[in-house]
Amino acid sequence: MVLTFRFIGTSLVGSLTVSLVCAFAPLPAQIGVLGSCVSMLCGLFVSYVEQEEKRENRRMEVLRRLNVPLTLAPEHDLFDQYTALTTAILELSKQSDPVLRRHAILKLASLSEQIRALASGRIVFSATETWRTVYQELLQSLLQSSGPKSYKSVAWAKTKDYWQDQPGKQDMRLNFELAKRGLQIERIVILRGDLWPRGDALPSSDIRPWVEAQHERGIKVSLVRESEIACEADLLSDFGLYGDRATGVEDLDEQARTLRFTVSFDPHNIALAKDRWARLSLYAKPYGERLPSGGRKGAKAT
Numbered sequence: 001m002v003l004t005f006r007f008i009g010t011s012l013v014g015s016l017t018v019s020l021v022c023a024f025a026p027l028p029a030q031i032g033v034l035g036s037c038v039s040m041l042c043g044l045f046v047s048y049v050e051q052e053e054k055r056e057n058r059r060m061e062v063l064r065r066l067n068v069p070l071t072l073a074p075e076h077d078l079f080d081q082y083t084a085l086t087t088a089i090l091e092l093s094k095q096s097d098p099v100l101r102r103h104a105i106l107k108l109a110s111l112s113e114q115i116r117a118l119a120s121g122r123i124v125f126s127a128t129e130t131w132r133t134v135y136q137e138l139l140q141s142l143l144q145s146s147g148p149k150s151y152k153s154v155a156w157a158k159t160k161d162y163w164q165d166q167p168g169k170q171d172m173r174l175n176f177e178l179a180k181r182g183l184q185i186e187r188i189v190i191l192r193g194d195l196w197p198r199g200d201a202l203p204s205s206d207i208r209p210w211v212e213a214q215h216e217r218g219i220k221v222s223l224v225r226e227s228e229i230a231c232e233a234d235l236l237s238d239f240g241l242y243g244d245r246a247t248g249v250e251d252l253d254e255q256a257r258t259l260r261f262t263v264s265f266d267p268h269n270i271a272l273a274k275d276r277w278a279r280l281s282l283y284a285k286p287y288g289e290r291l292p293s294g295g296r297k298g299a300k301a302t
Contacts, residue, residue: 069082069083089108092104120266121264121265121266122262122263122264122265122266122269123262123263123264124260124261124262124263125258125260125261125262126259126260127258127259127260128258129167129258131248131250131258131261131263132167132170132171134248134263135171135240135248135261135263136171136174138242138245138246138248138263139151139174139175139178139183139242140174140178141245142178142183142242142243142245143178143181143182143183145243145245147243147244147245148243148244149182149183149184149243150183150184150185150186150241150243151178151183151184151185151186151240151241151242151243152185152186152187152188152240152241152277153185153186153187153188153239153240153241154187154188154190154237154238154239154240154276154277154280155187155188155189155190155238156190156226156236156237156238156252157189157190157191157192157195157207157256158192158252158254158256159192159195159254159255159256160195160204160206160207161255161256162207162210162256163210163256164210164256172210172213172214175214175217175219176214176217176218176219179217179218179219180217180218184220185218185219185220186219186220186221186222187214187219187220187221187222188221188222188223188224188277188280188281188284189211189221189222189223189224190224190225190226190229190235190236191203191207191223191224191225191226192225192226193225193226193227195207196223196225198225198227201290201292202290202291203223211223211287212287215287215288220286221286221287221288222281222284222285222286222287223284223285223287223290224280224283224284224285228283229280229283232279234276235276235279235280235283237249237276238250238251238252239273239276241270241273241274241277244270245265245270246263246264246265246270247263247264247269247270247272247273248261248262248263248264249261249262249264
């Protein structure tokens with residue numbers, strides 16, 4: 001700042017002006033000019049301090065960004081992706097077409113949002129069944145984990161077709177296999193009125209075989225009517241607790257098709273899911289306790 005031409009030129013002009021005032025102007029004018037100079041010097045000093053602070057912040061920001069590759073260096077898989085991404089963005093900067101650049105910025109903004117979600121411990125699958133790969137991997141890893149070997153699931157069955165498609169049946173087979181191998185699986189099934197008419201001891205024949213198959217294969221199944229928890233809307237949800245490791249929420253349409261599946265590894269979300277499970281357990285009753293004595297199924301309530 002001191003060696004710039006503008007600073008030196010302004011200083012020379014100011015010095016010459018003060019010299020002329022001191023030589024020819026009366027004393028009051030000299031005092032006024034001196035006061036003005038002091039004020040200007042104070043203003044310049046404050047401005048200099050502010051600019052220096054901004055420059056220091058910019059230097060720290062540059063150093064922080066340069067430190068990212070060093071931090072990621074030991075994480076080989078992430079570092080490779082970081083390098084590929086930054087290289088691609090540098091190549092993109094060479095593109096000059098405004099239409100391409102505008103849509104590229106929109107795509108990058110969407111990608112940034114997805115990466116931020118991943119960084120917070122959340123994976124979101126929209127309108128796809130590929131979420132089942134993560135679901136299956138989490139279930140299988142529970143048996144090898146040092147934490148609780150338990151899987152708690154809430155199934156909100158809005159239709160008799162719930163989990164009756166091929167992917168759903170495949171996941172049920174995995175549930176049966178893991179339960180046989182020692183995984184503790186509990187499932188609360190929320191049923192609508194047509195699937196469990198009021199006054200019936202057991203669900204309708206449209207959904208009961210699915211419930212019975214789980215009960216007979218070692219899965220602890222409990223039932224609750226949708227109408228019984230209507231006053232607590234947050235309990236009406238499809239979600240699962242994978243030990244203390246993660247929680248998953250599945251959003252379905254009225255035809256039992258997956259709209260979105262969100263997996264969260266965030267401890268706060270896991271704690272909220274545990275609280276929701278505990279409150280829902282107050283309403284649900286084990287399926288085995290609803291069976292008539294002697295194992296007869298399908299009896300009417302008396």
